[in-house]
Amino acid sequence: MMLSADDPLPGRPRRVLVAGTSGSGKTTLARRMAAVLDIPHIELDALHHGPAWTPRETFLADVDTFSAGPRWATEWQYSLVRGLLAERAELLVWLALPRRTVMRQVVRRTLLRRLRKEVLWNGNVEPPLRTIFTDREHVVRWAWSTHHKSTLRVAALRERRPELPIVRLDNHAAVERWCAGPLRAASRQ
Template sequence: MLDADAPALPRRVLVAGLSGAGKTTLARRLAGVLDVPHTEIDALHHGPGWVPRPQFLDDVRALAGSEAWVTEWQYRSARPLLAARADLLVWLDQPYPLVLARLVRRTVRRRVRREVLWNGNVEGPLHHLFTDPEHVVRYQWVHRHKYRRDLVPWARREHPDLPVVRLTGDRDVERWVADLAGLASGAGRGR
């Protein structure tokens, strides 16, 4: 579903969705299509040992103040700063079983491969799913209804001029990105 007020070629884009919905993947793709930088907000937030970086909000303010960017819509303290400057909010509202399966696969892959994430961090042991209330899979499960219930009302209340594009499946995503890429390539030819 495309908001009628969405800019044809946005310059500052937020990508929202549950953990595992594909926010970062889509954000990277959009950055390439729009020829703007992508900043992974988790890299700004997580310091060594998963401790939040004290300069996180200063970094978010600097990001929000720049002319063009794509980033993920995460962290309650960062959302208002980013939304105030965003041209578009893209909501990945994928079917929950798909998002859960993607998150579990990603979490297991990262743990087994000991993939280094932000600032030297790696996924914790898999059994932490049962003991850590902040484990990403538990967090996703607990918050799985939040976006459907709160995202659009929040955006309309706090930033009524911020267009929201809701993509409900992979076909929606592919169609929308292809349309955006077509517009961007046409705009590039006209320069």
């Protein structure tokens, strides 16, 4: 069931996913929703990235453990766990932002993290900016080349789980309206 920013939620969700391309704001929204719904936020990047950006061996087991629990909010990413999370979710919120918005956000975030030498997960920092041009999997290039895939994934999920409420948010105004309206109302249920 596809919902807009103004449609009420069918109940108080306890297991929530946030979909969108890299840099769309999934983690920010998942954290915000978790606070409103009083449920834990589990950041998938923190579970996935080990030192030197290597995938952690316990990633799948860690996701399986937390997602078997009764309450959580997280990002819908990483093909290894996307199916598992989708089967256990009670709500998916889709940040269907335009490519120009996502690119502005991901470039800004990447620049700030690099210039500040911000330590991310398990001691990692953004690589030198020149790697935008040399690394095919650099987050900025990744966001550009995979932007269309969220639409395909959400469509496939709707086929597989037609009963799953999916909230589509197309811009920042819709995000704010949804958080202040339907999300806040569902938190009181």
